[in-house]
Amino acid sequence: MAGVSVGTVNRYESWQDRAKLRVPTVRAIADACDATASERDALVQLVTSQESGWWMDHPAVPEILNPLMSFEAYAAYEHVWANSLVPGLLQTPRYALALHQAAEMRADPDTITNTVDARIQRQSILARSPALHLWVVLDQAVLRREVGDASVMVEQIDHLSAMADRPNIDLQVLPASRGAHAAGSGGHFVLLGRDDERDPMASMAVVYLELHRRGLYLDAPDDVRDYKIMFDYLRSHAADSATSRTLLAEARQEHQ
Numbered sequence: 001m002a003g004v005s006v007g008t009v010n011r012y013e014s015w016q017d018r019a020k021l022r023v024p025t026v027r028a029i030a031d032a033c034d035a036t037a038s039e040r041d042a043l044v045q046l047v048t049s050q051e052s053g054w055w056m057d058h059p060a061v062p063e064i065l066n067p068l069m070s071f072e073a074y075a076a077y078e079h080v081w082a083n084s085l086v087p088g089l090l091q092t093p094r095y096a097l098a099l100h101q102a103a104e105m106r107a108d109p110d111t112i113t114n115t116v117d118a119r120i121q122r123q124s125i126l127a128r129s130p131a132l133h134l135w136v137v138l139d140q141a142v143l144r145r146e147v148g149d150a151s152v153m154v155e156q157i158d159h160l161s162a163m164a165d166r167p168n169i170d171l172q173v174l175p176a177s178r179g180a181h182a183a184g185s186g187g188h189f190v191l192l193g194r195d196d197e198r199d200p201m202a203s204m205a206v207v208y209l210e211l212h213r214r215g216l217y218l219d220a221p222d223d224v225r226d227y228k229i230m231f232d233y234l235r236s237h238a239a240d241s242a243t244s245r246t247l248l249a250e251a252r253q254e255h256q
Helices: 006-013 023-032 037-051 065-074 093-103 109-127 140-144 150-163 221-237 241-255
Strands: 077-082 133-139 169-174 189-194 204-211 214-218
Touching (some): 133 140, 133 221, 169 221, 189 221, 204 221
Parallel strands (some): 077 133
Antiparallel strands (some): 077 189
16 A cells, blocks of 8 residues: 555546645555556656646646646647637737736736746746647637737737747647537647657656636546547648748738
8 A cells, every 4th residue: 555545646646736746655656556667757757847846836826737837847749729719838928918817807916917927937848958849739710819909919929920930839720711620619628748669658648628727637548549639630630831820920910
């Protein structure tokens, strides 16, 4: 036995523990589950990245995002389907501010400012070495939804165009004219992973679903496989890079 309560095991399984995930506890649970040394070491490495992450003690980072940013710190790639808003990693400060002002109408200005600052700080993951490879499929409706005002949207679309020039970022737009698609009525999802051919046990794959006031993390192989297939269909259905740039330019023009 791991020598911990059932409640602790449940919190660790869901990566939800405000008191942080602890390496000794992870080792104990892994050993109790007869994990191999490689499996245990991979878990320890992931937890270590969480313990040392700036976000763990940041008061403006909601608890539901603690695991997500820990996974990002360990991941080699991140695939995002965005059907309602620009993904957090690609938002401008003004766009993020407008979003939080609309969603947190009763929050005081300082709280909103700190939350926006935390979101922008999270984007530093895109400049690390080795770089995180971000691939985003963006529903065209996101570009047409005016967040803030026209100037905010023009600035945001310019930022998307600039970010798409980076070698570690792929951005595709899914035109409304393409009709029904693989995601169906499902919402925004994030697929994070690391593939290690030399040591498969050090690999990682997890899906993050953002719900109202909480997040859901899926790591069962069947769930991850289904979302990988869904994302493959979405990016094959979306416009290519050159056409996506044209769609960005058209959307910018609409907001001017």
